[in-house]
Amino acid sequence: MEAGKHYLRLTPPSLKDNTATVDRLAKALRRLTGAWPQTPVKRLWPFAQTLRAAGHQVTASLAPGPAGPVLVDVEPGDTSGQAIPTEALARAAEVPERLWGQEGLGVALDIGSTHLQASLHDLRDGRELAKGTRLNPQTQVGADVLTRILAAATPAGLKRMRDMLLAATSELVAQMCAQAGGSPQEVRGLVGAGNTTMTHFFLGLDAQSICREPYIPVVNRPAPFFASDLGLDLAPRAVAWLLPNVGSYFGGDLVAGIVAADLHRREKVAILVDVGTNAEVVLGNRDWLVACAGAAGPALESGVAKMGMLAQPGAVEGVAIDPTTRQMALKIIPDAQGQTPRPKGLCGSGLLQLLAQLYLARIMDMRGKLIPGDERIVPTEYEGQAFVVVPAAESGTGHDILITEVEIDILLRSKAAMYTILRTVLLEVGLQFEDLSAFFVAGAFGNVIDPATAITLGMLPDLPRERFVPLGNSSLKGCQRLLLEPASRPDVEAVVERLTYLELNVNQALMNRFSAARFIPHTDHTRFPSVPVFHV
Template identity: 40%
Template structure:
């Protein structure tokens, strides 16, 4: 056991020192100290992404199934298992184990030019009435500052959701909240600190928080429940119903915010289960609820959501896709930060990967678009079969790792981590499960309302991921159902765009409330046909291979 009175723990590069709590892991100390460390599995020792370099006496964290002998020799440990023992401890968090600073990303429809503006507040003297729009994402918090006297967009900002230290997916966070004393209170505190960080950055351009009078926020059901102070625990248990679908308007002070305490907060309503206000905001931005044509909307993020409908009906579900498309559950996966491999091509003769990296410098890992490209390229090159099994070929850079056979994407001397960047057999299975869940969710919605695939005229893809993926790669893997390429429309960050639209025009807010009340939540856990659709979609691209071939190679099908 550690002695809290004689032991201190110092984190680098923050140079933050805190006293050690008895029996606590390094990860727990990091959360308490506000030091960001990636922990997609919520500290359950499954992902191996909370690597830290430890100097001093510690116990645990030496998992040989995840860490190589060279890493162990260098003092690398898993923060979720490592506990301070005695004396002063120094923990260095390497670049690949920490979230990088995000560039604000809010491109989307209906942000600044094409959304009708109805003034809600008049300027008084030099003081401008300000509004803040927020996207409360599972992984990312994004915000925009709006002048409510003329509707102009003044600033934008983004930051990582600090809750990621307690788990990358929603289920992990609910489990963390239930299994740790004061867990949900800590999750709320972390979320609040992240939101205030975003607002502070927005105001950094010369504005005061006293000028903020309105805040609109869209997010998934779990995140908005935590922000509101309601327990999300029952969302993960049958019948998977949230405590609230609509949230009463509250002031910032009532929600526990020190910044802009008198501002009115409006949280977008949820549809049910894990289908939250983010998909409602996406529907609002797409305009699918106003059209005659039937459309599909995919919100591709840590928690995939799908909506189907037109002006006559709306139905939505959560695909439980998981974080693989954002680099989670993949050994060398990472989010779309500088250093992430974002696109991949494989030379069909040399069987070597050629890649591009976000920003300058050597690669640190692979983000979602790069992972999908890699999977698709390996399939085209005959290195993966339709079931996702590796196919050995002479000259292909396969190696044996602690996680089994792996394909080397970047050699140690090419990478910024000093280790090979690999794609393992379990990684392939994770991608197949994720894409199968998303595709099967859409097929299940169509079956539930009695429509064939060819009834869909437009497919919207919300989330920054949709703007950067290679659509041909995605379809060649079967991420989406086989709709013609020209059917797909990327929306960017539709959750934030919807929050901005509702902030600038109160009619849009009322529209969000009415469409959420009219929409139907489809529970896939009680859909007998979903698992059958899921099993069919586990193959590359699908058991219905011919439909994908016609979409990808329309001339060959004539």
């Protein structure tokens, strides 16, 4: 192709069309030229600012790049009669010609809101050489992404959020290379995935418009870029690729999860559920994919119960209560030396197992109310009865570790929301749970919670256990696959093009489903034939 200018008068974004700002430009240019232009990573935010400030009437300049057309300039108004500045034409070289080859090292990276997880691989044979994880330093600013977006409202605040994320990534890469006896200078390729906000922060893009109507990201499909453009100290000319997002709330981490589960290649319908900050659901097969999200995750992580905590040393991750003797056994996450510390609280899996075990031991009824008669049940001033999991004398905090009926109710609301989301998305496409050939459960939740516990509570459907497939960190697994298998990379584009985001309308039917699911396991016991029913 030859370099050229195109004057564009674009329709402004709306709730019905929330295409990302730079993608809106790219789509219009594809209609004109037949090809989706790549945008250099350093130009994403300036070009988006220009388009928004100019009322979506701009002149876009394209130049031939090493891998196709490159968007090299965006000017307000109609400047199509003027030549493209020389400095703009030079920007075509800012886009890599290709991704990495089969020499050196490669990194797969899950950019989580709470944790960064990564793996280091030999690109010659795909061997995993090291793994690493660390707390996302942005948690110092706020546990939720909205708090972080507000903290990044100024240029200085945005720079701080970006620098925290990139520094943590560099440290993680260096740590893994040291474990493997290598150097970051040998890393030639990186594939990363995160939610839309994390992707913006990683790229240094202002995320304010994500949480403001009409909820428009700066970009959803960033092009591969040179890692050095973001200050990542990897091999010279190392290439990084962040997976595309779909809208404001469906991130590249879920796209990676779809690839990891092969959901887009399956003949029979299957479902992928990732429980993290939100409960995110993808349903479909090789012909169609629908996705939706809902707020079922936070209560299952750590933020609702006062004794809730992240899955770290001292957290109770498993609970078992003998239904006859009512004796309780706890599984506690050990410290780095393998020693079992005194318990400090319960992580998400521990909370869910506690509720299921209290119900099965008939210490708690189907409404989440504690049944009098157990000496571990104590009154509280404002939150009803409470169950003491660990007395103060045995805890690592010096205080009783307990759960109150108010906290139990919040947890039951979260599990009800999870089940309601699952049932609603299936009903929207005319399916029942029995139609699912496989049920993929991703995230830390999928790794540590057994389906029997989730089914007992009525959080997941009562299906044959062999249909449940724990994926662990599906985002990381998808990134690993895309790092090492060139043939899988076109799948990403296919997934994004095929995926339909389903907005769950809060109507009376949905609220009725939610109300019915607030009990253990459900008001309709026929939905959970394997769970015993206790009448008090």
